[in-house]
Amino acid sequence: MARQESRETKRQGTRRQRNALEVLKQFRLIYGSVRQHSRRIEAACGVSGSQLWLMQEIESTPGIGVSELARRLSIHQTTCSQLVEKLVSRRYVRKSRSTQDQRRVGLTLTTGAADALKQAPGPAEGVLPEALAELPDAILHSLSSQLRKVIAKLRLRDEKSAGRPLADL
Numbered sequence: 001m002a003r004q005e006s007r008e009t010k011r012q013g014t015r016r017q018r019n020a021l022e023v024l025k026q027f028r029l030i031y032g033s034v035r036q037h038s039r040r041i042e043a044a045c046g047v048s049g050s051q052l053w054l055m056q057e058i059e060s061t062p063g064i065g066v067s068e069l070a071r072r073l074s075i076h077q078t079t080c081s082q083l084v085e086k087l088v089s090r091r092y093v094r095k096s097r098s099t100q101d102q103r104r105v106g107l108t109l110t111t112g113a114a115d116a117l118k119q120a121p122g123p124a125e126g127v128l129p130e131a132l133a134e135l136p137d138a139i140l141h142s143l144s145s146q147l148r149k150v151i152a153k154l155r156l157r158d159e160k161s162a163g164r165p166l167a168d169l
Contacts, residue, residue, distance in 0.1 A: 046116060050075075056120075083165075090112075092116065
């Protein structure tokens with residue numbers, strides 16, 4: 001009887017290990033797909049995936065501010081400001097002060113940015129945000145809940161990474 005329980009325990013352990021490795025492969029597939037898409041964007045447009053997404057958001061809402069842009073991309077405001085500054089220095093984005101409130105800076109695209117956007121392969125926001133946006137709310141809620149459990153088990157958590165674009169990790 002004890003021998004049979006021992007075999008069953010080993011079988012369950014092996015199955016558990018196979019399942020864990022399968023999930024690990026799924027994470028690799030997702031991360032690799034994001035990286036590959038980002039490389040395609042850089043090759044086609046000359047900007048990073050996160051910069052392209054930022055330009056798409058500015059195109060859809062001319063005059064948008066950095067705070068709103070950071071919220072839309074779900075990144076830290078400082079990270080967003082750095083991305084904007086890179087695009088300003090490359091002359092893809094223009095900053096202009098609001099006439100009503102001099103503290104507020106609005107962002108608009110230049111014609112060079114519009115040309116880069118036309119060259120973009122696939123979704124500017126990236127393949128993962130696009131895939132997540134297509135999932136039903138119940139699945140997103142479940143996925144979020146399960147990933148929180150995985151994160152809770154991590155011995156080391158880089159909380160700052162949550163505020164950076166995935167393509168820039």
